[in-house]
Amino acid sequence: MTVQKDASLTGAFFALVRRDLLLAFRRRSELLFPVFFLMVVVSLFPLGVGPSPELLARIAPGVVWIAALLSVVISLDSVFRSDFEDGTLEQYIVSGQPLSLIALAKSLAHWLVTGLPLVLVSPLLALWMNLPSHAIGALVASLLLATPILSFVGAIGVGLTISLRRGGQLLSLLVFPLYVPVLIIATGGIMAAIDGLPYTPFLGLLLAGLITSVTLAPFAIATALKISLS
Amino acid sequence: MSHAPFIWSAYGITAIILLWTAISPVLRLSRFKRDLRQLADQEQSGPGTIT
Amino acid sequence: MNRKQDNKPRKNALILFFHKMGSPPWFYGLSGKLVPWLWAAFVVLAMCGLYLGLFRAPPDYLQGESFRIMYIHVPAAWMSMMIYGLMAVMGFIALVWRIRIAEILAMSSAPVGAAFTLAALISGALWGRPTWGAYWVWDARLTSELVLLFLYLGVLGLYNAFDEPRKAARAACLLALVGAVNLPIIHYSVQWWNTLHQGSSISVTGSSIHPSMLWPLLIMALATKFYYAANLLSRARLMLAQQDLRKGWIQKALVKPADNPLEGHSENE
Numbered sequence: 001m002t003v004q005k006d007a008s009l010t011g012a013f014f015a016l017v018r019r020d021l022l023l024a025f026r027r028r029s030e031l032l033f034p035v036f037f038l039m040v041v042v043s044l045f046p047l048g049v050g051p052s053p054e055l056l057a058r059i060a061p062g063v064v065w066i067a068a069l070l071s072v073v074i075s076l077d078s079v080f081r082s083d084f085e086d087g088t089l090e091q092y093i094v095s096g097q098p099l100s101l102i103a104l105a106k107s108l109a110h111w112l113v114t115g116l117p118l119v120l121v122s123p124l125l126a127l128w129m130n131l132p133s134h135a136i137g138a139l140v141a142s143l144l145l146a147t148p149i150l151s152f153v154g155a156i157g158v159g160l161t162i163s164l165r166r167g168g169q170l171l172s173l174l175v176f177p178l179y180v181p182v183l184i185i186a187t188g189g190i191m192a193a194i195d196g197l198p199y200t201p202f203l204g205l206l207l208a209g210l211i212t213s214v215t216l217a218p219f220a221i222a223t224a225l226k227i228s229l230s
Numbered sequence: 231m232s233h234a235p236f237i238w239s240a241y242g243i244t245a246i247i248l249l250w251t252a253i254s255p256v257l258r259l260s261r262f263k264r265d266l267r268q269l270a271d272q273e274q275s276g277p278g279t280i281t
Numbered sequence: 282m283n284r285k286q287d288n289k290p291r292k293n294a295l296i297l298f299f300h301k302m303g304s305p306p307w308f309y310g311l312s313g314k315l316v317p318w319l320w321a322a323f324v325v326l327a328m329c330g331l332y333l334g335l336f337r338a339p340p341d342y343l344q345g346e347s348f349r350i351m352y353i354h355v356p357a358a359w360m361s362m363m364i365y366g367l368m369a370v371m372g373f374i375a376l377v378w379r380i381r382i383a384e385i386l387a388m389s390s391a392p393v394g395a396a397f398t399l400a401a402l403i404s405g406a407l408w409g410r411p412t413w414g415a416y417w418v419w420d421a422r423l424t425s426e427l428v429l430l431f432l433y434l435g436v437l438g439l440y441n442a443f444d445e446p447r448k449a450a451r452a453a454c455l456l457a458l459v460g461a462v463n464l465p466i467i468h469y470s471v472q473w474w475n476t477l478h479q480g481s482s483i484s485v486t487g488s489s490i491h492p493s494m495l496w497p498l499l500i501m502a503l504a505t506k507f508y509y510a511a512n513l514l515s516r517a518r519l520m521l522a523q524q525d526l527r528k529g530w531i532q533k534a535l536v537k538p539a540d541n542p543l544e545g546h547s548e549n550e
Contacts, residue, residue: 156459160452164442173438174456177431178463181470188477220459223376227451233347233411240350240407244357244400248508251396255516262522270532 012097013105020109023082030078034071034114035121041067042125053130060129061139061190062183067125068118068143069150069179073172076154079110080225084162090229103221104214107155108148115147131194138193138203142186145206152217153178159224182209303382305521306530312514319511326504334497341494348494350408356502357401358422360509361429362464364394368436369461372454382517384450385524387457388440389516393509395433401426421475425468432460446524 024031045063046056056063083089083106092102122143126136157175161167189202301307334352341348368390375383405423406416417423436453443449525531 157456160439160456161442166442170435170438170442173431174435177428177435177460177467180428181463181466184470184474188474220455224452224455227448227455230448230451233345236347236407236411237349240404241353243403243407244353247396247400247403251393252508252512252515255512255519259515259519259522262519266526266532 009097009101013101016102016105017109017112020106021112024109024113031113031117034075035117037074038067038071038118038121039125041070042128046128056128057130057132057194060126060131061135061187061194063129064122064125064131064139065142065183065187065190068147069176069183071118072114072147072150072154073175075114076110076151076158076171076175077168078114079106079151079155080158080162089162089225093226093229099222099225100218103155103159103218103225107152107217107221110155111148111151115143115151118147119143131190134196135190135193138190138199141203142189142206145203145210146182146186149182149206149209149213150179152213152221156217156220156224159221159228161228162225163228182206185209303380305382305525305528306534308382309518309521309531309534312518316511316514316518319507319514323504323507323511326500326507330497330500330504333500338494338497339491344412347408347411350404352497352501354401354404354408355498356505357397357404358426359502360505361394361398361401361426364390364397364509365429365432365457365461365464368394369457372457375454376451376458381447381524382521384447384454385517385520386513387454388450389513389520390509391433391436391440391453391457392516393512395430395437397505397509398426398430398433402430419475421472424475425471428467428471429464432464436460446520 042063045059049055049059080089083092093099119140122140123136126139131139154171154175157171157178158167160174161171164170185202185205189199189206192202193199302311330352334349338349340346368387371383371387371390374380375387402423405426409418409423410416436457439456440449440453443452522531522534
């Protein structure tokens with residue numbers, strides 16, 4: 001794939017997203033790994049706490065969301081790993097294109113490949129965890145709005161740890177504190193929906209978080225990458 | 231239930247944590263200075279001497 | 282254009298001070314002289330505060346004697362947050378202006394902040410047991426402190442994972458900044474989460490504090506600030522010495538203290 005030096009910013013952006021999606025689809029088995037991981041983790045809970053429907057329904061929002069966090073964290077490393085290893089990342093840094101735009105494109109591609117499938121499989125998880133049907137909308141909406149936050153904020157951590165030997169382990173410890181507010185707000189919204197209360201304020205907060213992350217995180221990611229590759 | 235053991239252990243553990251945090255850089259700096267002096271002495275005695 | 286105007290001598294002195302602080306030998310020497318005085322101030326204030334808090338303040342109407350843990354728990358919690366803020370500010374300066382002393386000060390703050398956070402958590406748990414019956418309650422303050430501890434450990438872990446010290450410091454400073462931006466969000470979401478799940482939140486210190494109970498708290502709070510300053514400078518000196526191992530000024534400063542005017546009192550620390 002060639003990126004022309006006088007390519008427009010939007011052109012470069014879409015080219016990058018398309019490239020990452022194509023690369024991901026070539027390894028289709030790796031695409032499904034986060035989804036399978038999510039399903040396995042969620043199914044462990046009934047096995048661990050017993051199949052009582054009331055209990056499962058009560059812990060359903062937290063369980064699905066924590067499993068989603070784990071799945072995203074496990075798959076985060078891939079956002080920059082292959083580009084780091086074959087030198088493409090250095091090329092991005094010295095290229096004329098702003099690194100934050102590249103970070104934006106790669107984070108978006110990462111979410112499309114790992115986050116969006118989680119959203120699509122969530123109704124099945126709701127069924128397994130006996131989540132009341134009127135709350136499934138809240139679950140799906142919260143995942144849809146907040147998994148991009150996880151990808152974008154997580155990419156900052158990946159940028160910081162990409163050059164380390166054991167970066168993957170450290171990465172999970174770094175990003176989990178940053179994910180705490182998302183977890184609290186998202187599960188709060190789903191629990192409000194279970195009780196029949198309005199949950200749009202929670203979605204509003206998540207949307208605000210999404211907009212903030214998408215606009216600010218790319219700069220932090222770019223700074224992190226420049227530090228790691230310096 | 232007497233509150234005394236809780237109070238004393240809270241103060242005690244905090245004291246230990248803060249004491250350790252305060253002392254460790256001092257110990258490391260004196261060890262560093264000692265190593266540096268040994269290094270300087272070895273360099274001064276020249277590469278020909280066997281110590 | 283002549284910048285040295287007679288009516289702005291203080292501004293020049295301030296800028297000159299910051300420039301000097303950036304010079305390793307000057308920083309090493311000055312901090313060496315300051316550290317013993319800072320420790321002395323801490324010890325004096327801590328003795329006062331502990332005496333007043335443990336022996337002079339009357340027992341609390343509701344909590345009895347256990348409220349005395351407040352005199353270490355609250356200052357430790359305040360310091361844990363203040364140090365993180367300062368670490369983030371110094372990290373910002375280090376990243377934007379690439380000043381090495383700022384990097385060193387930020388990284389030297391992290392272990393001190395983590396220590397205060399740990400002390401706040403443990404003292405909070407020991408306060409909780411006689412007061413509310415449980416060693417660990419997921420109240421807003423303790424939960425926030427726990428997340429703060431994880432943030433500190435992340436900064437420390439990231440710093441220690443790199444081989445090259447300056448790169449390590451820059452990466453850890455960026456992480457500290459990202460954490461600082463998140464901290465208010467974490468704080469408010471945890472506070473809201475706590476009210477959601479526990480109903481009325483328990484106020485740890487009560488609605489109003491009698492003056493005789495307040496003074497020891499303020500004195501201990503001031504004492505911890507001197508502790509931080511003293512510990513920060515001694516850690517910063519160590520880090521500076523280790524980084525500049527091969528440079529001439531450190532050999533002179535450490536190996537032949539009698540001849541070097543910079544060294545002064547610092548040999549006696």
